[in-house]
């Protein structure tokens with residue numbers, strides 16, 4: 147596969163990356179981490195920082211950032227669950243507030259860590275603008291603002307003129323703004339984190355697919371690969387949607403494919419036309435959201451919308467889908483009609499680990515030797531830093547205030563057993579959600595009404 151990771155996203159294509167060494171024979175470690183995305187890398191860094199004597203090995207099937215971490219939109223946001231209003235509905239104001247405050251800290255730590263480690267990942271404290279594109283989305287903006295106000299969280303309400311001052315679009319109505327959000331180059335951050343981990347003594351082995359992680363009689367674990375086995379005290383499964391291959395995890399996760407399109411670079415005059423002067427990220431308030439941002443070389447990244455739900459695990463044949471790229475271009479043109487002379491340059495996709503409540507889960511699998519950390523449902527760039535600290539606390543302590551957060555405390559919502567039922571539920575949910583987003587005025591149908599009652 148030499149080099150085939152490069153074609154997976156605009157970000158992975160940049161730079162002249164050479165994969166590190168792969169496993170060659172049997173080895174030992176205190177902790178073996180499977181997966182070299184943000185979750186695996188932050189977990190390794192947090193463990194090493196807490197106790198430099200711990201031997202940590204990360205095994206990555208391809209290259210660091212090959213999965214969602216090297217393909218995403220590059221928004222590091224505080225969002226956990228579908229939004230702050232929904233999180234509060236699920237876990238109550240106190241726990242939702244504590245989660246958001248922990249996320250504020252995590253976002254600041256990502257920025258500070260990158261600065262102190264001289265990671266060049268084009269990181270901007272740009273803030274995040276959330277906009278509404280219709281009356282039903284206005285409701286969701288107000289719900290977030292009410293929840294944030296109750297919890298004393300810094301969400302700034304924006305009226306129509308204030309939203310247009312960030313970026314001009316005939317579709318934007320009202321919104322809210324959060325300062326504590328970054329935009330960044332995710333593949334560069336993945337590679338920078340891997341370098342920082344290596345400097346701390348973490349062993350990162352690439353091109354090393356793990357076939358199985360086994361608990362050996364509750365005494366130790368083995369991570370088996372075609373090139374040898376890592377014998378360790380504990381293991382961390384940080385394989386995101388790829389964890390579908392593990393039956394216990396498949397019960398509550400599913401794969402969502404997220405699609406992104408990218409314009410050619412805009413001229414200064416084209417940027418002026420839409421008045422998007424700051425580099426803030428923009429998300430809308432659909433259920434299957436649109437997200438957009440500017441890149442360092444002046445393009446607009448435009449993603450989201452259909453995001454198909456798959457009942458199986460990641461499959462590379464979904465990495466390109468012209469029909470979905472075209473549908474994204476359609477909403478880009480609808481949002482920025484003033485940019486009709488800007489062409490789309492390319493598109494890509496990646497697997498997201500879906501969970502019913504959109505809350506990542508960190509917990510033990512079979513006993514107390516194998517920990518899993520996954521399920522961000524499309525918002526893992528910021529939370530993976532917090533999850534890295536939770537993994538550290540789960541492995542090294544009896545519990546901290548972080549292990550009391552919903553990532554650990556809230557049980558994941560199971561999907562129905564059996565392939566047929568699972569597929570039926572996922573297909574129907576996807577159809578209903580698309581219907582609610584595309585034709586909100588027709589969401590008076592029974593299933594649409596039910597979806598809105600649950601999701602709003």
Ligand SMILES: Cc1cc2nc3c(=O)[nH]c(=O)nc-3n(C[C@H](O)[C@H](O)[C@H](O)COP(=O)(O)OP(=O)(O)OC[C@H]3O[C@@H](n4cnc5c(N)ncnc54)[C@H](O)[C@@H]3O)c2cc1C
Pocket residue numbers: 180181182183184185186205206207208209210211212213214215216217218219220221222223354355356357384385386387388389403404405406437449494495496497498519520522523524525526527528529530
């Ligand atoms: C198109 C797209 C846009 C997104 N946009 C955003 C965004 O703007 N903001 C945001 O917060 N989130 C976004 N996300 C989600 C975000 O990227 C993820 O939540 C986050 O990267 C998850 O990190 P991870 O380390 O858990 O998983 P991954 O990055 O997927 O890492 C898992 C790793 O495990 C490896 N692996 C799998 N199986 C094995 C095995 N058997 N052996 C060894 N290694 C294995 C994979 O190769 C992969 O590198 C987006 C995702 C996509 C796909």
